[in-house]
Amino acid sequence: MKLDWLKPVAVDPGPHVAVYADVSRNNETGAHEIDLRWRDARDELSAQGAPSAALEALDEVAGEPVEVGGRVGRALVASAQGVELDVLLPDPPLRDEATTGRVAHLMPLVRSLADDVRYVLVELDRAGADITVSRSDSPRGGEKRTVEGGHDVLHKIPGGGWSALRYQRRVEDSWDANAGAVADALADLVRTEHPEVVLLTGDVKAAAALRDKAAKPVLELLADVPGGSRHAGAKEDAFAAAVAEALEVVRRRRRDALVDEFEQEIGRTRTGQGPDGAGGAGRAVEGMRAVVGALSRGQVRTLLLRDDPTSDLRLWIGDDPTQVATTDEDLRAMGVSDPLEVRADAALLRALAATDAEIELVAERPVMDGGIGAVLRYADPSTAG
Secondary structure, three states: OEOHHHHHHHHOOOOEEEEEEEOOEOOOOHHHHHHHHHHHHHHHHHHHOOOHHHHHHHHOOOOOOOOOOEOOEEEEEEEOOEEEEEEEEOOOOOOOEEEEEOOOOOHHHHHHHOOOOEEEEEEEOOOEEEEEEEEOOOOOOOEEEEEEOOOOOOOOOOOOHHHHHHHHHHHHHHHHHHHHHHHHHHHHHHHHHOOOEEEEEEOHHHHHHHHHHOOHHHHOOEEEOOOOOOOOOOOHHHHHHHHHHHHHHHHHHHHHHHHHHHHHHHHHHHHOEOHHHOEOOOOEEEOHHHHHHHHHOOOEEEEEEEOOOOOOOEEEEOOOOOOEEOOHHHHHHOOOOOOEEEEHHHHHHHHHHHOOOEEEEEOOOOOOHHHEEEEEOOOOOOOOO
């Protein structure tokens, strides 16, 4: 998971207020319940010494019902400068939380969106396509746009002869031209929106024409999904299940590639055999102390974490996000005169965001000391230690 969108909040010196709440509206009293939850959270935050300016900023939004029905959650983060984040979550959080501190508590937000996939859905026919740019974990749905090729000679007619053949050729030219318009639109979207996959459904002949016209970056992302259509009457449940399965394939492929890389590199670190059999460490470390050391040096490319919502682990930090250590003595050795003890997950996310690193939450694989490891940008003599 990329953390660039969280970087401004993660590195801000704070203090911050973070609220995670169930804002589901399953009945007529839902709006009232949301307001009551905010009042309870506000009282709790006041008792913790939260900045009054941050609470007042949240007063403007936290008690209001959200525009999405059903079971959803909400993440709100604020500072004295105002509301910093207001994100709808695809499901209610594991538990309602209200915290304040120098470092923003962002782990529940990351946990909720860790499996998010940015994708483009193309519902295609011979006249054009309906294209939706969306995220799998967005309760609001996606941004939809329509591409019409403008060529309306679309249907072949029975019969033979030269006139019929010329008409059939005009039909095929129309399909090609309309597919070209969709292909151009997709090329622009892939370049600007950076989806992980482009899901293609609808008319089979139009899909074949689109593949002939699509640019290489689009072709590399295309995945066929059966059952969809531009027209009313498509089997919505079956199609939604097919889309969900296609997105799950993307998640598994993404996670498996990272885990495979980690296992290969940590094997080298454990045996002291670097790449090509050379001595030294691989580009991976495991265990909290080694990972934190690599973070403080800006070596981490991707953190792998076996997430434990009940964890009470703590780390020590300084003013700079990369000033992070497992003990205050280690941090003082870095030149930090006044170390601060904070939640381990908050300190980790702060350092990851500051160094443009990523995070992946994992389950059974890989086996890691302490349930934490990292794939590194580079290895050096300090890595193995």
